[in-house]
Amino acid sequence: MLTYTVRRIFSLIPVLIGMTLVVFAIIHAIPGNPAQVILGQRATKESVAELTKQLGLNQPWYIQYFDYIKALLHGDLGISLRTRVPINEEIWPYLTATIELTLVAIIIAVIIGVNAGIISAWFSKSWFDYAAMVFALIGVSMPIFWLGLMGQWVFSIELGWLPTTGRENVRDPVTAVTNIYLLDTLLQGRFDQFTVVLKHLILPSAALATIPMAIIARMTRATMLEVMKSDYIRTARAKGLRMFWVVYKHSLKNAIIPVLTVIGLQTGLLLGGAILTETIFGWPGIGRYLYDAIGYRDYPVIQSGILIIAAIFVFINLVVDLLYVFIDPRIKYTK
């Protein structure tokens, strides 16, 4: 298990190098000079040239790339061209805000999606099965921005139950430690703030959870249906085991591997793809941070942002791969 883990981690190195190359190449293919953007349209040619030189943008691309990698290895993501703040300091609150939103969303998606899939398979062709699968189909095809807006309209404006935007009550801000507000407020014993934070999370996380939930439900149902036909399920029943345990112990463990793959991929997608949700709900996350950076051609920020999202994506899939081994003893021996 340990050697397998180490080997898997080492196998990530070329992937990460490839990622930096791709990110670097994409950014530099975009037309427009950042120095010009920073200084504005009325800047003189001289000052633009000066700033270009200062930023190292006049160097050949490979020098820029190696400088970039060298800094990266020292944990230095560079300085934002726009705000002049080191990116590793600046990006953290945005990143954690997104992580919090994503985690809550994926937990909702997994709990509801997996259970809906299981029950649909268990009572296949029942009214629950049909209803769940219709909802799942609607869920996959639902545009998130529309769902988000409807949520705001119904629950915030009409009913007034939930806040429309933001992460916290601006008049009573949370003291950030980890910047995962649910955790921070709990650790500080501020249960009042915890409730407020939770209320702020409900709408955006529900909107964000919709598509993954639908995909997970359909995937779970399909694999569960397949597994529940197998001989060992018949054996489990012949032992006199309750159907609940036949389903949740014997079937689920066998059906969960493809579902885990989907959960991993969806988590990765949510991390990077929450821009719409973050915009609608005024969520100060990495999606919006990047979106703003792109508008300013803030190369270092764009590079770092994409790189971090990609790295997390790769990391999540590594975790999923390691979980496979944990679940299925047969995988360990194949390599």
Add this chain to the structure above:
Amino acid sequence: MSIEPILQIKDLKVSFQSGKKFLPAVDGINFDLREGEILGIVGESGSGKSVTSLAAMGLIPSPPGRIEEGEIIFDGKNLKDLPEKEWRKIRGNQISMIFQEPMTSLNPLFTIGNQLVEAIRLHTTVSKANAKKQSIELLKLVGIPRAEGILKEYPHQLSGGMRQRVMIAMAMACHPRVLIADEPTTALDVTIQAQILALMKDLNQKTNTSIILITHDLGVVAEICERIIVMYAGQVVEQGDVRTILKNPQHPYTKGLLKSVPNLKSKKERLYSIPGTVPTPGSVPKGCRFAARCTEVFEKCQNETPDLYKLENEGHEVRCFLHTLKGRRDEHAGVTS
């Protein structure tokens, strides 16, 4: 060995839904399983053997299947309309079952120990440690060496024969009174087959567990069974004790089955096979169900349905008009003389 039946199947009829119609897979079968005996149920694929055994376990998949009528009497109690909760107390405890496919019948993601302990603790209130001890005993009982080690292993680490032994151990976990073995040796190679059969015979003698052995292999039946039921298209066509039937089969179908067993002496000849196939449920012809494939068919067989007739030897019954013909001829002979 007492003659008391422990399990009685009476007029059992099981149907499966196909489209809007319910087609009978088992059509009114009757038999008794006596305490401590090994009963063989023989027939081709599709004759209703497995469905019968699943019915006796309360495991007919529903939908699409359902038990239309009949009784399953175990230990004097009719199990047919038993609620699922009560069935669970019997399954794996009083009546247990082993299946044809040892390779896929154990859950690949749980250790042998986990699956055995689960089976034991389902019906008894022993501690985990105690259940583990019992598991080791069980594994030793079914002839598995290094039983302790195997508890920690996963099914894929064992051979087919070993897995079937584990399955048997699991089925024997709660000392069931009836063990149903659905083609337990079909997927195994010949030497392993013999070992597994010997093991079952041995367990039967040691624990007095009654066994229903479902098979299409008459060789297997000859080896360990005391009585045989021959099934065809959802009905019993012949039953009796093993010697009578093997030596003096009365139903043409039984004769056909016996002829199609490979024989060392006649290896030059091509092996006999009964022409045609078992009619599928729903396409059962009028008259005798075997008529279309029968070598001794005559007119009556096409139009009338034969009953199960008792023969001279006690317990020997056959569903064939040939027997009544013979009987009538004898009667005639009696009258004239």
